Amino acid sequence: MKLYYGRGTCSLAPHIALRETGAAFDLVLVDIRAKLTEAGADFRAINPNGYVPVLELDSGERLTETVVILRYIADQYPAANLAPPAGTMARYRLLEWLTFISSEVHKNYSPLFNPAVPEEFKAMTREKIGVRLGYVEQRLAGKQYLMGDAFSVADAYLFICLNWSKAIQVDLAAFANLQGFQARVAARPATQAALQAEKPIRKA
Incomplete structure (x- = not known):
């Protein structure tokens, strides 16, 4: 491959x-x-x-x-073990996360990299990202990863989005669970x- x-x-x-x-x-x-x-x-x-x-x-x-x-x-x-077995409810929960990260997190981060995007729009985008990350913050309460204790492909996807935050002035200071999650994924050997x-x- x-x-x-x-x-x-x-x-x-x-x-x-x-x-x-x-x-x-x-x-x-x-x-x-x-x-x-x-x-x-x-x-x-x-x-x-x-x-x-x-x-x-x-x-x-x-x-x-x-x-x-x-x-x-x-x-x-x-x-x-990067995804639950097909047909299980846990698998559909994973698909929920992958879809959410793709459409509600990743796609909202993207305009912030474009220097042609007006600052007013970027400010509104950061506010929207904060709402979406707030949802993830709540869902991570008491968990190691998005699906619980098991690392999944959704965690890899969320991690890379969070890694962009500093470069494009998305403040994660209010999100302790997200910061802990980011550190755990960063520490994995892979x-x-x-x-x-x-x-x-x-x-x-």
């Missing part, structure tokens, strides 16, 4: 998930602005939408969209390995 990723993007979530499984995979860095892979290939030939992540399977087929890739990883490596692998190589 190959995971096409960009530093500081949502592709970190499937990267963490893959490392949780112990599966063998290759990383291919993508310059999102230039739409080029690190080898200089046109990334739009790989994903016409021009964004990461993309998971290329050994068959040559490619999957796009973070939620789909996370579900694929969890399903293909059930021993990693997360540490993924973050280390995505660090820029310093030139002498």
Whole structure:
């Protein structure tokens, strides 16, 4: 398998998930602005939408969209326990979280990275994010992770969104549960390995 990723993007979530499984995979860095892979290939030939992540399977087929890739990883490596069994109520709760993070958290963070977005709109967006994070804060009360004591692919997804907060002035100071959650996920060996692998190589 190959995971096409960009530093500081949502592709970190499937990267963490893959490392949780112990599966063998290759990383291919993508310059999102230039739409080029690190080898200089046109990334739009790989994903016409021009964004990461993309998971290329050994068959040559490619999957796009973070939620789909996370579900694929969890399903293909059930021993990693990254998702409850299909058909159970717990599985539907996981799907609730993945959908919520994608539509209500991730998509609200995105405009804050755009320098062309007016500050007034950004202020309103941060307020909306605060409401959404407040909901997650309440749901995390007394829990290690979103699903309870078991780490899941939804946790990897939420973690990467929270990691963007400082850079775009989303204040997490009022959310003790979220801060504790972020620290726990950051401390996991798979997360540490993924973050280390995505660090820029310093030139002498």
